[in-house]
Structure formats: structure tokens, C-alpha cells
Amino acid sequence: MLDGLRRHPTxxxxxxxxxxAVLPFLTGATLGNSWVRVLDFVLLYIILxxxxxxxVGYAGLLDLGYVAFYALGAYLYAWLASPHFGIHLxxxxxxxxxxxxxxLFGVLLGAPTLRLRGDYLAIVTLGFGxxxxxxxxxxxxxxxxxxxxxGINQIDxxxxxxxxxAGRHEVLGMTIxxxxxxxxxxxxxxxASIFIAMRLQHSRIGRAWxxxxxxxxxxxxxxxxxxxxxxxxxxxxxAFGGLAGxxxxxxxxxxxxxxxxxxxxxLILCMIVLGxxxxxPGVILGAILLTVLPEALRYIGDWQRAALGxxxxxxxxxxMLVFGLALVLMMIYRPxxxxxxRQRKREFAAEDGVAEQEQASLYDTxx
Amino acid sequence: xxxxxxxxxxxxxxxxxxxxxxxxxxxxxxILELINFAHGEVTMIGAMVGLTVIGLIMGLAPDLxxxxxxxxxxxxxxxxxxxxxxxxxxVAYRPLRKAPRLAPLITAIGVSIVxxxxxxxxxxxxxxxxxxxxxxxxxxxxxxxxxxxxxxIVVLSLSVMASLWFLVQRTRLxxxxxxxxxxxxxxxxxxxxxxxxxxxxxxxxxxxxxxxGVMVSAYYGLAHYYMGFMLGLKxxxxxxxxxxxxxxxxxxxxxxxxxxxxxxxGYIGDITGGFLGSHYQDVFAFFVLILVLVLRPSGLLxxxxxxxx
Amino acid sequence: MLTVRNVSKRFGGLxxxxxxxxxxxxxxxxxxxxxxxxxxxxxFNCMTGLYGVTSGEIHLDSAPIHNRKPHHIxxxxxxxxxxxxxLFANMTALENVMVGRHPRTHAGVLGAILxxxxxxxxxxxIHDRSLELMDFxxxxxxxRTLAGHLAYGDQRRLEIxxxxxxxxxxxxxxxxxxxxxxxxxxxxxxxxxxxxxxxxTLLLIEHDVKLVMGLCDRVAxxxxxxxxxEGAPESVQRxxxxxxxxxxxxx
Numbered sequence: 005m006l007d008g009l010r011r012h013p014t015x016x017x018x019x020x021x022x023x024x025a026v027l028p029f030l031t032g033a034t035l036g037n038s039w040v041r042v043l044d045f046v047l048l049y050i051i052l053x054x055x056x057x058x059x060v061g062y063a064g065l066l067d068l069g070y071v072a073f074y075a076l077g078a079y080l081y082a083w084l085a086s087p088h089f090g091i092h093l094x095x096x097x098x099x100x101x102x103x104x105x106x107x108l109f110g111v112l113l114g115a116p117t118l119r120l121r122g123d124y125l126a127i128v129t130l131g132f133g134x135x136x137x138x139x140x141x142x143x144x145x146x147x148x149x150x151x152x153x154x155g156i157n158q159i160d161x162x163x164x165x166x167x168x169x170a171g172r173h174e175v176l177g178m179t180i181x182x183x184x185x186x187x188x189x190x191x192x193x194x195x196a197s198i199f200i201a202m203r204l205q206h207s208r209i210g211r212a213w214x215x216x217x218x219x220x221x222x223x224x225x226x227x228x229x230x231x232x233x234x235x236x237x238x239x240x241x242x243a244f245g246g247l248a249g250x251x252x253x254x255x256x257x258x259x260x261x262x263x264x265x266x267x268x269x270x271l272i273l274c275m276i277v278l279g280x281x282x283x284x285p286g287v288i289l290g291a292i293l294l295t296v297l298p299e300a301l302r303y304i305g306d307w308q309r310a311a312l313g314x315x316x317x318x319x320x321x322x323x324m325l326v327f328g329l330a331l332v333l334m335m336i337y338r339p340x341x342x343x344x345x346r347q348r349k350r351e352f353a354a355e356d357g358v359a360e361q362e363q364a365s366l367y368d369t370x371x
Numbered sequence: 372x373x374x375x376x377x378x379x380x381x382x383x384x385x386x387x388x389x390x391x392x393x394x395x396x397x398x399x400x401x402i403l404e405l406i407n408f409a410h411g412e413v414t415m416i417g418a419m420v421g422l423t424v425i426g427l428i429m430g431l432a433p434d435l436x437x438x439x440x441x442x443x444x445x446x447x448x449x450x451x452x453x454x455x456x457x458x459x460x461x462v463a464y465r466p467l468r469k470a471p472r473l474a475p476l477i478t479a480i481g482v483s484i485v486x487x488x489x490x491x492x493x494x495x496x497x498x499x500x501x502x503x504x505x506x507x508x509x510x511x512x513x514x515x516x517x518x519x520x521x522x523x524i525v526v527l528s529l530s531v532m533a534s535l536w537f538l539v540q541r542t543r544l545x546x547x548x549x550x551x552x553x554x555x556x557x558x559x560x561x562x563x564x565x566x567x568x569x570x571x572x573x574x575x576x577x578x579x580x581x582x583x584g585v586m587v588s589a590y591y592g593l594a595h596y597y598m599g600f601m602l603g604l605k606x607x608x609x610x611x612x613x614x615x616x617x618x619x620x621x622x623x624x625x626x627x628x629x630x631x632x633x634x635x636x637g638y639i640g641d642i643t644g645g646f647l648g649s650h651y652q653d654v655f656a657f658f659v660l661i662l663v664l665v666l667r668p669s670g671l672l673x674x675x676x677x678x679x680x
Numbered sequence: 681m682l683t684v685r686n687v688s689k690r691f692g693g694l695x696x697x698x699x700x701x702x703x704x705x706x707x708x709x710x711x712x713x714x715x716x717x718x719x720x721x722x723x724f725n726c727m728t729g730l731y732g733v734t735s736g737e738i739h740l741d742s743a744p745i746h747n748r749k750p751h752h753i754x755x756x757x758x759x760x761x762x763x764x765x766x767l768f769a770n771m772t773a774l775e776n777v778m779v780g781r782h783p784r785t786h787a788g789v790l791g792a793i794l795x796x797x798x799x800x801x802x803x804x805x806i807h808d809r810s811l812e813l814m815d816f817x818x819x820x821x822x823x824r825t826l827a828g829h830l831a832y833g834d835q836r837r838l839e840i841x842x843x844x845x846x847x848x849x850x851x852x853x854x855x856x857x858x859x860x861x862x863x864x865x866x867x868x869x870x871x872x873x874x875x876x877x878x879x880x881t882l883l884l885i886e887h888d889v890k891l892v893m894g895l896c897d898r899v900a901x902x903x904x905x906x907x908x909x910e911g912a913p914e915s916v917q918r919x920x921x922x923x924x925x926x927x928x929x930x931x
Contacts, residue, residue, distance in 0.1 A: 066473050116665040120664055130604070134604070141650070199793075204789065208786075208802075211782070214775075219768060219769075222767070223768075225728060226779050226780050226846060230751070240789065267484075270480060273480075277477060321491060324487070328480075328483070331481025332485065336463070339474050
């Protein structure tokens with residue numbers, strides 16, 4: 005069966021294409037329209053996870069403040085396309101700006117911190133994420149930049165040639181709502197992200213990232229400017245985050261600091277860890293699972309109501325608990341993820357005492 | 372002037388609590404080179420257990436003096452936290468001791484999430500207030516106020532730190548801990564039971580965290596399932612500021628961070644011409660953390676972090 | 681080609697190198713020997729940018745390379761291998777060598793994403809050159825094996841291929857035959873001679889005195905961080921200080 009599929013890749017592609025094309029209608033018809041929104045979020049999270057995967061999976065840099073870049077993209081979109089400042093730029097102008105701004109912040113944050121050892125980097129990025137969130141929460145006075153905890157609303161939806169992606173439209177006699185249109189928009193961006201992530205992985209830069217992840221000293225001894233190449237990973241990942249942030253803002257029409265807390269960063273990290281760091285199919289699977297699972301968990305509430313007459317444990321409360329447990333169990337039992345890349349599988353079994361000592365000495369030079 | 376002195380006092384009190392939590396981070400890091408991300412949550416559990424017990428005692432013996440009630444809470448919180456930390460180490464960290472660095476850190480984050488959410492299920496989402504059973508009152512000092520509670524917290528913190536110092540410097544266990552921090556392999560060759568030392572480190576850190584947890588909830592008058600996160604981050608920053616792995620450094624770093632925060636919050640409005648207000652108090656810890664890591668990664672009292680791989 | 685002038689390196693109070701000077705001539709195989717802990721690897725690390733020097737200067741073709749970053753030195757044409765083999769263990773053997781092409785190629789992020797004709801040509805060139813080098817060191821059929829799965833001797837060879845991919849004019853090998861049997865050693869010696877024929881200058885740290893003496897054009901002996909002798913292998917072999925410090929103990 006699998007062999008047959010492999011022999012006809014075009015057929016598989018066509019089938020997959022058709023499936024992806026009708027998926028929202030299939031979902032809407034069977035599970036209900038609310039699931040089309042879930043579908044949109046799945047795509048959004050795939051973009052985010054692919055971006056973080058460049059940083060964590062490819063280059064081996066643990067970034068716990070990833071959501072800050074997501075927030076930057078979202079807020080930039082809100083500033084440039086909402087009544088908040090009265091600016092209404094089109095999405096095709098704002099999205100690249102958001103990605104660029106996030107990328108720039110990635111470099112600004114990375115430049116002083118990337119020479120630190122991995123776990124320190126994790127904490128610094130985490131601190132950076134919190135700083136951004138605190139600013140979002142408080143920059144509503146004396147000048148109202150972020151509108152504080154209330155957030156910014158009435159953000160312009162994406163519109164193409166006067167056709168807004170929000171509200172209801174009659175297409176071919178069917179009434180189609182915003183989430184359907186966004187599905188196709190997000191799908192386009194997701195496919196582009198997958199394409200970019202794959203191209204990057206199998207390139208000179210991708211090999212340099214892998215080399216740094218494997219052994220930073222040896223990578224430097226191969227003529228790789230480890231600092232710049234790491235910065236590049238950071239900036240690329242951040243840009244993905246900024247892009248996703250812009251998409252999120254336009255899709256929701258409303259953003260507030262609440263959407264960009266640390267746990268969002270951890271959630272995205274979970275997706276990567278769960279699926280298999282550095283491995284694109286794994287990352288996609290992780291993103292799908294962790295976006296759909298909480299939605300599915302809602303049914304637990306319904307079951308409880310049906311069986312016991314009331315909700316004993318709010319499934320929303322269980323969500324993070326399950327994620328936390330998953331992180332611990334995955335690290336202990338399947339550290340390479342559910343569909344690991346062949347490389348990561350062994351990497352997690354390796355030990356590197358000497359490696360680190362010499363890695364430390366890498367930054368000993370008075371350049 | 373009195374604002375300055377007042378903020379200095381507040382900072383010192385807060386700082387002594389940070390210092391206690393920072394000790395837990397620094398001791399574990401000194402031995403395992405692990406950022407025990409869950410330590411803040413252990414502190415939170417300490418506060419929660421302490422408050423629950425305090426509530427129970429007040430129900431059973433309403434006439435008991437407040438200070439004894441609080442002491443009772445602390446005395447139950449300590450073993451509870453120790454048990455918790457012991458199990459965390461055994462179940463979640465020990466299997467990963469030889470794994471690359473990211474794995475235990477991710478596990479630690481996972482443990483932290485689990486603890487937070489379990490606490491939320493057990494104690495609920497709402498703030499739990501600390502009963503006003505401790506003697507209230509304050510002294511005046513050059514125009515600034517210092518309350519009995521503040522004095523109590525500082526004195527208790529200092530005595531905990533002094534005991535820890537004695538334990539590490541003067542006892543067999545302390546010597547074994549210092550040896551293990553230098554080199555696990557050599558310590559093992561010298562007959563030190565490294566696993567036991569690591570467990571002991573977690574136990575001691577957790578016991579101190581329990582004290583800190585109850586005190587911080589007494590100081591702010593409340594506890595919350597989410598309180599451990601920020602507290603933990605700040606304490607970690609304090610540990611880095613002082614020089615991670617260095618016990619005296621954690622104490623110094625905690626005090627300093629508390630003072631920086633209090634003064635910063637007191638003066639940020641003046642400094643920025645009213646642009647930023649005291650809401651930004653929480654930002655200082657991170658700026659300090661980032662600045663220290665960039666300018667002097669070894670911290671104030673630490674050896675060079677880079678060379679301690 | 682390589683000039684080391686009065687290089688000292690201290691770790692804290694401990695002097696690992698004291699006033700070491702060397703001259704490596706183009707086209708030579710230059711041997712660096714000495715007892716364990718004599719400072720050979722430290723000197724290598726200073727030369728290749730892993731350590732800064734405490735004092736002294738190192739020049740490669742009259743360009744100063746002391747206290748420069750490792751990647752900069754590789755760009756200058758000075759590559760190395762490691763005593764404790766440091767391959768990218770979870771990448772394939774071929775990928776390892778391809779990483780070595782990094783400093784001689786240019787494709788950036790945009791090139792990687794668009795993969796235009798220029799990038800594709802470069803990728804093909806990286807791939808082909810890497811295969812050639814694998815073939816040159818005798819690993820022609822091992823390209824798809826994970827580096828970590830290669831046999832020990834093959835790993836050493838792969839490290840050399842990877843270093844060669846950076847197009848060095850000077851290649852520093854840190855104990856390249858350590859742990860090999862006599863047959864493998866002969867093969868390696870043969871490889872070194874072939875390398876010299878291609879015009880690459882070799883700098884060799886070795887414990888195997890016989891190999892060094894048979895192969896090297898010139899030899900320097902380090903002991904306790906100082907150079908105690910330098911010259912043609914035969915004269916060094918007869919130097920009383922060397923016999924005292926090293927050969928005397930070994931034979």
C-alpha cells in the first residue's frame with residue numbers, strides 16, 4: 005500500500021490537494037462551523053511551530069519567548085490596520101512589515117545573548133517574552149499605544165480588491181463565512197511556510213544550523229560563523245512568528261496581551277517536542293494534535309454533564325495539565341518525538357561533557 | 372529621603388524572600404547544572420499547603436496565638452515541599468541526568484506546568500487571602516515605617532540563611548555537597564553517595580522554599596496558583612545576578628534584586644518623566660537578568676560561567 | 681607559511697605554553713611531538729582560534745591569525761581535525777563533508793528558498809566536490825552512513841575529508857592515527873603523502889614517533905609547554921634533551 009503510494013507521488017499530491025481544498029466544507033458539514041475556525045487555528049499554529057522549529061529544531065537554540073515575536077506581528081498589524089491609530093494599510097503591506105519587525109527584534113535580542121549557553125538563552129528569551137507582555141499590558145498611558153489589557157479591536161480583516169474576508173458572502177449559491185476564506189489564505193501561507201522550511205533545511209544554511217546543533221566547536225572549525233548563523237536562525241524563526249501574528253490579528257479582529265502569555269510559547273514548544281524536533285512532518289503533526297486536542301477535550305465537559313449532571317472538572321483546566329505531563333513523559337520516554345527525524349533520534353542519547361568545555365572556550369578569544 | 376529609605380526597607384524584605392528561593396535554584400544548579408524551573412512552583416505549593424494548614428489550625432484552635440498558627444503552617448509546608456521536590460527529582464530529573472541539556476530543562480518546564488495546574492484544580496483559580504493573625508504594628512525609623520511582619524520576615528530569612536551556611540560549610544553533608552558540585556565523578560570515587568547528595572540538595576532547597584512561600588503569602592496577604600511563576604523567575608534572576616552555583620551569591624543577589632525592584636518601582640515615574648509607572652516593577656528583574664548575562668555572565672560572586680561547563 | 685612567535689598561553693596561573701616559536705614551511709609535513717600534557721593540543725587550539733593567546737603572535741602567510749575567530753582562520757586557509765574526533769555524528773558522512781564546503785560557498789537564505797540556477801549549480805558543486813573528497817580519503821561508498829556509525833578509522837578519515845572540503849593550504853591533524861592498527865597507520869601515512877603531493881602543508885601532532893620520524897620533513901618537540909628541540913627528524917632524534925624528555929622515557 006505504502007509502496008504503491010510512493011510509486012505515484014503525483015496521485016498522492018492530487019488527492020492531498022483535493023482533500024485540503026474541500027476540507028473546510030467537509031469539516032463544516034460534519035462537525036459544524038465552529039470546527040472550521042479550529043482548522044484555521046491549526047494552520048496558524050503550523051506556521052508558528054515551523055518557525056520555532058527553525059530555532060529549536062534546526063539550530064538547537066531553546067527559545068522560550070517565541071510568543072513575543074508573534075505578539076509583535078499581531079500588534080504591528082493592529083496598529084497599521086485598525087481604527088486605533090486610524091491607519092488602514094492593506095494586509096499585503098502589513099504582513100511583511102510584521103515579519104520584518106519581528107525578525108529585527110530577533111536579531112536585537114539574539115545579538116547579545118546567543119553567546120550564552122543554551123539554558124541561559126532559554127531563560128533570557130523567556131524574560132524577553134515577559135517584558136514584551138508587561139509593556140503590552142501597560143503601554144496604554146500616558147500615550148495609548150497598546151490599549152492595555154483591553155487590547156485593540158476592530159482590526160481590519162484581510163481584503164482582496166474590495167472583497168473582505170469577514171462576514172457572509174454568497175458564493176455559487178452558498179453562504180460562506182469568514183473562517184472559510186481565511187482557511188484558504190492560511191493554507192497558502194502554511195504551504196509557503198512548509199516549502200520555505202524544507203528548502204532551508206536542505207541548504208547550505210540548513211546544514212550549517214545542523215552542524216552548530218551537533219557540535220558548535222566543530223562547526224566553527226569548519227569555517228562557519230556560528231554567531232551570525234545562529235542569529236539568522238533566530239531572525240528567521242522570529243519572522244515566521246511575526247507573520248503568524250499578523251494573520252492572527254486580522255483573523256480575530258481583536259488582540260490583547262492575554263493571547264501572548266508564556267504558555268503560548270510553551271504550547272508551541274510542546275508541538276515541536278511532541279512531533280519530533282527538526283522534522284517537518286513531526287512538527288505539523290504536533291501542531292495539529294495540540295490544536296485539536298483541547299477542542300476535543302471540550303467534549304469531556306459534555307460527557308460529564310451527561311453522565312453526572314454537572315461539570316466536575318472543567319476540561320479547559322485539564323488542558324495545560326495534559327500538556328505538562330506530555331512534556332515530561334515525552335522527554336523521559338520518547339525524547340526524539342513521535343515521528344523523529346533520523347538525526348534527532350540518536351542525538352538525545354548522546355552525552356557531551358568535553359564538547360561543552362571546549363564550546364565554552366570557543367568564546368575565550370579576545371576578538 | 373524617607374521615600375528612599377522606605378523603598379530600601381521594602382526592597383530588603385522582598386529581597387530576603389527572593390534570596391531564599393534563589394538558594395534553591397543555585398544549589399541545584401551548582402550540583403546538576405540544571406535550571407530547576409519547577410522550583411518556583413514548589414514555593415507556591417509551600418504557600419498553599421501552609422495556608423491550608425493555617426486555616427485548619429484556626430478552625431480547631433481559634434485561641435492559639437497567630438505566630439504559633441503560622442509556625443504550624445510552615446512546619447507542615449516544609450515536609451510537604453520536601454516530599455514533592457524529592458519525587459520530582461526522582462521521577463522527572465534523575466532519568467535524564469545524562470541527557471543533553473535541553474531535555475531536562477524541557478522536563479522541568481513540564482513539571483512546572485503540571486504543578487501549577489494541579490494547584491489550580493486543588494485550590495481553585497481565585498486568590499486565597501492570608502488571615503490577619505500576625506501581630507500588626509510598626510516602628511518608625513527616620514521617617515520610614517517598618518512593620519513587625521517585615522522584621523519577622525527579615526529575621527527569619529537571615530536565620531535560615533545562617534543555618535544553611537553552617538550546614539554547607541561545617542557538616543559532613545555540606546562537605547559532600549561541595550565536593551559533588553566540584554565534580555560528581557571525583558566525589559563518587561571518594562565515597563560520596565552522589566544520588567543521596569543530589570536528593571539532599573533538592574530536599575534542602577524545597578524546605579527553604581516552603582518557608583519562603585508561606586512568608587511571601589503573609590507579606591502580600593494572599594496566595595495564588597500562579598504566584599510561583601513570577602517569584603521563581605525573579606529568584607532565578609537573583610541567583611544569576613549573584614553568580615549561579617554560589618550560595619553567598621544567591622543571598623546577595625536576592626537582596627540586591629529586591630532593592631533594585633523597590634527603588635526602581637519607586638523612582639521609575641520620576642526617571643521617565645511619568646512615561647512609565649510602577650506597573651513596570653516586574654520588568655526590572657528581567658532587565659537585570661539580561662544585563663548581567665550580557666555584561667558579566669558569571670554574576671557578582673560567581674566564577675566564569677563559561678568555564679564551568 | 682605558518683609562523684609562531686613566542687606564543688604563551690596561561691589558564692589562570694597555569695602556564696600551558698611558554699614562549700613557543702615555530703616555522704612551518706610550505707609543502708612540508710611538520711611534526712609536533714612531545715609527552716602527554718606537553719601543550720601540543722593547546723598550541724593547536726591557539727593556532728586555530730579556539731583559544732586566544734596570552735602573548736605572542738601567529739601568522740599564516742604573514743597575515744596575523746592569533747586571537748582571531750576560528751571561522752576567520754578557516755577562511756584564511758587553515759583547517760584542522762580534532763584529537764577526540766568531533767564529527768557531526770547524526771549527520772551522514774557526506775553531509776559532514778558538505779558542511780566543510782561552507783566557507784567556500786555563498787548561498788544565503790534567499791538562495792536557499794528560491795533555489796535559482798546559481799544556487800543549484802553551487803549545491804551540485806558542493807555535492808560533487810564532497811564525493812570526490814570522500815573518495816580521496818577512501819570512503820567512497822560510505823556517503824549515506826551516519827557519521828556516528830562509521831568505524832573508528834573511517835571517522836578519522838571522514839574528519840580529514842571534512843577539513844579538506846574547506847580548501848586549506850595548511851591542514852593541522854591532531855593525533856590522526858591514534859588507536860589505529862599498523863595497516864591503518866600505513867594507509868594514513870600514505871594519505872598524508874598524497875596530501876602533500878596536492879600541495880597542502882601538513883601539521884601533525886603524533887605520539888607514534890616512528891611514524892613521525894618516517895614521514896615528517898621537520899619535527900618540533902614540546903615538553904612542559906616549551907619547545908625543547910626543532911629540526912630534521914634524524915637530528916631531533918639524537919638531541920639529548922629530547923631523549924631525556926621523551927624518547928628516553930619511551931624506549
